[in-house]
Amino acid sequence: MKGIYRFLLVSAAAVVMAVDINTFVHTGGLLPGGFSGISLLVQDIFKTYFNIKIPYSPIYWGLNVVPAAICFKYVGKKFTLYSIWMLVLCGVLTDLIPGLHVTDDILLTSVFGGILNGVSVCLCLFAGATSGGTDFISIFVSEKTGKTIWNYILIWDCFVLVIFGILFGWNRALYSIIFQFASTQILNTIYRRYQKYTLFIVTNKADEIIALIRNRVNHTCTIMEGKGGYTGDDRKIIYAVISSTDEFKLVQSIKEVDPDAFINTIETKFLKGNFFMKKND
Incomplete structure (x- = not known):
C-alpha cells in the first residue's frame, strides 16, 4: 500500500512539474533551477543559434545519469528508483502535453510558476524521492551532513542564470531568479526533514x-x-x-x-x- 502511495505521489509531482514547464516557464521565457533549467537552456541555445529543435527529455535524462548512480549507491535504492520514474514521466509529459494559457503577466508567471515548481519538488520529497538533478545532489549532501543546502543550490542556479542572461537577455534572467526564489521558499517552508x-x-x-x-x-x-x-x-x-x-x-x-x-x-x-x-x- 505504501508503495502505491509513493508511486501516485511521484506521478502527481511529474504531472505538476510538466504542466508548470509548459504553462508558466515557456509562457514567461523563464529558466527553472537545477538540471531542468540546464536542459531548457541547452534547448534554447540549439534552437536560437543553430536552428535545431531537440526534445527536452533526452537532455534531462542524460544530465541525471551520474547523480542517480551516486544516490543509488549511497542514499537508497527505492529512493533512486522512484526518482528515476519521476524523471522519465516528467520528461515524456513535458514533450507531449500542451501548455495552458493562464496569464501574460510575466511577474505573475514567475511567482506562481515558482510556487508550482516548489510544490512539485515537495511532493517528490514527501514520497521519499526527488525530482532529480541538483535535488539528487542536495539529498546526498543532506544525508551525509544532516544539513539542508537548498539555498546553496539557489546560488548555483543564479550562476546558470548569468549565462542565460548573457545569451538571451537580462529581463528573462531576472524574472527567472524570482521564479527560483519562490520555489526555494516553498521548499524551505514545507519540507523540513533536515531542520x-x-x-x-x-x-x-x-x-x-x-x-x-x-x-x-x-x-x-x-x-x-x-x-x-x-x-x-x-x-x-x-x-x-x-x-x-x-x-x-x-x-x-x-x-x-x-x-x-x-x-x-x-x-x-x-x-x-x-x-x-x-x-x-
Whole structure:
C-alpha cells in the first residue's frame, strides 16, 4: 500500500512539474533551477543559434545519469528508483502535453510558476524521492551532513542564470531568479526533514516521557536537575533534540503523558554529534 502511495505521489509531482514547464516557464521565457533549467537552456541555445529543435527529455535524462548512480549507491535504492520514474514521466509529459494559457503577466508567471515548481519538488520529497538533478545532489549532501543546502543550490542556479542572461537577455534572467526564489521558499517552508528542534521539558514524569521520546524518535535525551522558582520543589528537566517533522506529534504526546509539563521548543541552527535520522530506503 505504501508503495502505491509513493508511486501516485511521484506521478502527481511529474504531472505538476510538466504542466508548470509548459504553462508558466515557456509562457514567461523563464529558466527553472537545477538540471531542468540546464536542459531548457541547452534547448534554447540549439534552437536560437543553430536552428535545431531537440526534445527536452533526452537532455534531462542524460544530465541525471551520474547523480542517480551516486544516490543509488549511497542514499537508497527505492529512493533512486522512484526518482528515476519521476524523471522519465516528467520528461515524456513535458514533450507531449500542451501548455495552458493562464496569464501574460510575466511577474505573475514567475511567482506562481515558482510556487508550482516548489510544490512539485515537495511532493517528490514527501514520497521519499526527488525530482532529480541538483535535488539528487542536495539529498546526498543532506544525508551525509544532516544539513539542508537548498539555498546553496539557489546560488548555483543564479550562476546558470548569468549565462542565460548573457545569451538571451537580462529581463528573462531576472524574472527567472524570482521564479527560483519562490520555489526555494516553498521548499524551505514545507519540507523540513533536515531542520531540527531542541526541547526543554520540565516535568514530574520524567521516566514516562523519556520512554516516549525513545520510542518515537529512536534516540534518548539528557536529564538535568532543577528547582521550581516559585514552589522550591525539585523538578526534572529533559533536554532532547528532534527532527522538526516529529515536533508537533511528540509535543502532543508529551502533554497527554503529563498535562502539567512545561515545554520550551527552540529551533536548532547547528548540531554536532550522534543524531539518529531514518534513512531513505
